[in-house]
Amino acid sequence: MAENQFTKLRKEKLAKIRAMGIDPYPVESARSHKIGEVLCDKESRVAGTERVILAGRLVAMRRQGKLGFGNLEDDSGKIQLYVSQNELGEDNYSLFKLCDAGDFVQAEGNLFFTQAGEYSLKCERITLLGKNIRPLPAVKEKIVDGKSIRYDEFADIELRYRKRYLDLLLNPEHRKVFELRSRIVSAARRYMDSRGYIEVETPILQPLYGGANARPFITHHNTLDTYLYLRIAVELYLKRLIVGGFERVYEIGKNFRNEGMDRTHNPEFTMMESYEAYSDLNGMMDLVEGLIKHLALDIVGKDTFVYQGHTVHLGGSWRRASMPELVKDATGLDVLTESEETLVAFCNKHELEIPQGSAKGKLIALIYEHFVEEKLIEPTFVCDFPKEISPLAKAKPGNPLLADRFELIIAGGEFANAFSELNDPLDQRERLEAQAKLRAMGDDEANVVDEDFLEALEYGMPPMGGQGIGIDRLVMLLTENDSIKEVILFPQMKPDHN
RNA sequence: GCAUCUUUAGCUCAGCUGGUAGAGCAACUGACUCUUAAUCAGUGGGUCCGGGGUUCGAGUCCCCGAAGAUGUACCA
Numbered sequence: 001m002a003e004n005q006f007t008k009l010r011k012e013k014l015a016k017i018r019a020m021g022i023d024p025y026p027v028e029s030a031r032s033h034k035i036g037e038v039l040c041d042k043e044s045r046v047a048g049t050e051r052v053i054l055a056g057r058l059v060a061m062r063r064q065g066k067l068g069f070g071n072l073e074d075d076s077g078k079i080q081l082y083v084s085q086n087e088l089g090e091d092n093y094s095l096f097k098l099c100d101a102g103d104f105v106q107a108e109g110n111l112f113f114t115q116a117g118e119y120s121l122k123c124e125r126i127t128l129l130g131k132n133i134r135p136l137p138a139v140k141e142k143i144v145d146g147k148s149i150r151y152d153e154f155a156d157i158e159l160r161y162r163k164r165y166l167d168l169l170l171n172p173e174h175r176k177v178f179e180l181r182s183r184i185v186s187a188a189r190r191y192m193d194s195r196g197y198i199e200v201e202t203p204i205l206q207p208l209y210g211g212a213n214a215r216p217f218i219t220h221h222n223t224l225d226t227y228l229y230l231r232i233a234v235e236l237y238l239k240r241l242i243v244g245g246f247e248r249v250y251e252i253g254k255n256f257r258n259e260g261m262d263r264t265h266n267p268e269f270t271m272m273e274s275y276e277a278y279s280d281l282n283g284m285m286d287l288v289e290g291l292i293k294h295l296a297l298d299i300v301g302k303d304t305f306v307y308q309g310h311t312v313h314l315g316g317s318w319r320r321a322s323m324p325e326l327v328k329d330a331t332g333l334d335v336l337t338e339s340e341e342t343l344v345a346f347c348n349k350h351e352l353e354i355p356q357g358s359a360k361g362k363l364i365a366l367i368y369e370h371f372v373e374e375k376l377i378e379p380t381f382v383c384d385f386p387k388e389i390s391p392l393a394k395a396k397p398g399n400p401l402l403a404d405r406f407e408l409i410i411a412g413g414e415f416a417n418a419f420s421e422l423n424d425p426l427d428q429r430e431r432l433e434a435q436a437k438l439r440a441m442g443d444d445e446a447n448v449v450d451e452d453f454l455e456a457l458e459y460g461m462p463p464m465g466g467q468g469i470g471i472d473r474l475v476m477l478l479t480e481n482d483s484i485k486e487v488i489l490f491p492q493m494k495p496d497h498n
Numbered sequence: 499g500c501a502u503c504u505u506u507a508g509c510u511c512a513g514c515u516g517g518u519a520g521a522g523c524a525a526c527u528g529a530c531u532c533u534u535a536a537u538c539a540g541u542g543g544g545u546c547c548g549g550g551g552u553u554c555g556a557g558u559c560c561c562c563g564a565a566g567a568u569g570u571a572c573c574a
Binding site: 004005006009043060062063064065066067068071080082084085086101102114115118120134135137138139140141142143149150151152153155156157158159161170193212213214215232233255257259260262263264269271325348353355372401413414415416417445469470472473483494495496 | 499505508509510511522523524525526529530531532533534535536537542543563565566567568571572573574
């Protein structure tokens with residue numbers, strides 16, 4: 001960014017400060033209290049003679065000649081500084097006069113109430129800890145009846161994403177979203193840990209990618225002179241760990257999918273996947289429902305959320321429904337008994353675009369997605385997916401056309417995906433080879449055949465349940481944000497050419 | 499990807515049927531020893547998102563492009 005009038009003036013101040021023999025970026029600081037600490041027990045602190053040293057960012061200045069007020073903020077709170085030449089002496093006060101809103105300072109003195117009754121630090125010494133040379137956007141705040149009214153709010157959405165540090169600094173409600181995200185993720189870890197799961201880390205750079213239908217990012221390793229893929233899912237590696245004898249594993253981490261970006265998609269996003277030996281689809285429903293309810297009720301503290309224009313209730317017992325029945329209720333079509341030709345005709349009639357190489361299973365999913373999914377507002381486990389589009393899931397007992405799989409739908413969107421995992425190595429090979437044929441026919445999101453994974457299965461894998469939850473979307477719901485960019489600190493943005 | 503809207507000072511915004519750019523805050527100078535959106539007086543500050551075009555004249559009209567938002571299609 002080019003130098004502007006502001007940075008030029010502040011660099012001149014910097015030179016003046018240095019000419020006074022003061023280092024504007026000293027190594028040492030000596031904070032005795034966080035601001036939040038001294039905001040408690042105000043009366044007794046004022047009555048006593050306790051000296052405190054506070055440190056933080058100067059966020060506002062009100063100067064009047066040989067007296068001035070500033071607001072000092074750290075991550076625990078904000079307090080007013082009372083700065084007078086009488087207390088500081090001329091030299092130190094002249095340093096204060098060179099300070100700007102945005103500087104980091106250390107202030108030493110006693111706590112007192114001003115004539116206006118505001119709890120403040122009466123400064124006896126101001127030390128500069130870090131000079132600012134680019135002014136912060138001038139947001140002003142007034143407290144009326146305990147509620148904050150902000151003027152000239154830093155509100156430009158694009159700037160908020162591109163300069164997230166300013167958003168966090170100037171918009172406390174956005175900082176709270178990320179604090180809550182952090183608590184949600186750590187609570188999810190504790191929830192899994194307390195159920196005997198161990199957290200693992202598997203490769204992000206993979207020689208083959210798999211575990212989902214998606215196009216990958218490709219990168220290159222110089223020393224190996226080989227192409228690698230950024231993972232699109234962790235499924236196949238976690239299953240290898242179950243083969244290796246771990247019975248309960250989970251991973252929370254980034255996946256990368258080389259696809260479009262919009263309100264609910266970022267190219268890199270966070271998933272939690274878990275696998276549990278000797279469990280199955282029902283076990284996964286209990287796990288997912290228990291986890292999300294715990295996060296809502298115990299961490300966020302409520303069970304009703306407004307999301308994407310809908311009011312969603314997470315309390316109560318969640319509905320478990322069958323995809324073919326849902327489709328039948330919505331369209332009258334019995335997708336299990338109707339012929340593929342009938343389904344094609346139905347899709348054509350409703351102008352649903354049929355992807356290349358779609359067989360019956362894909363048609364059923366297509367019809368479901370258009371006529372059912374977006375209408376499912378309250379949490380619903382949609383079971384009985386077509387087996388054909390579930391290449392890593394076991395067949396449903398008693399119905400070879402269906403998979404023992406569910407997706408959790410809330411407010412018309414997918415929040416989790418789970419199966420009774422396929423552990424028959426020969427069946428798995430057939431399914432992946434069928435996927436490879438789809439690829440050959442032009443479906444570039446179909447799975448690839450991972451021989452190393454198939455070999456692992458051949459050594460034997462116990463029956464198990466596995467699930468994946470999209471963490472970003474869960475945080476969107478739990479923080480009531482309709483855009484994924486609001487819950488990712490640094491969302492992917494196109495280069496800014498201006 | 500397509501459609502619509504937005505882009506003007508550091509921030510938030512105004513700018514009419516085309517006439518040569520404004521406000522508040524921030525900044526700077528001065529006054530001010532209990533202010534708190536401090537106040538008062540004064541001053542400076544612009545690639546009007548970028549590039550073309552029409553016109554005597556374009557922030558404004560037309561075309562191309564960029565970024566963002568929203569809707570829509572596909573993927574979590």
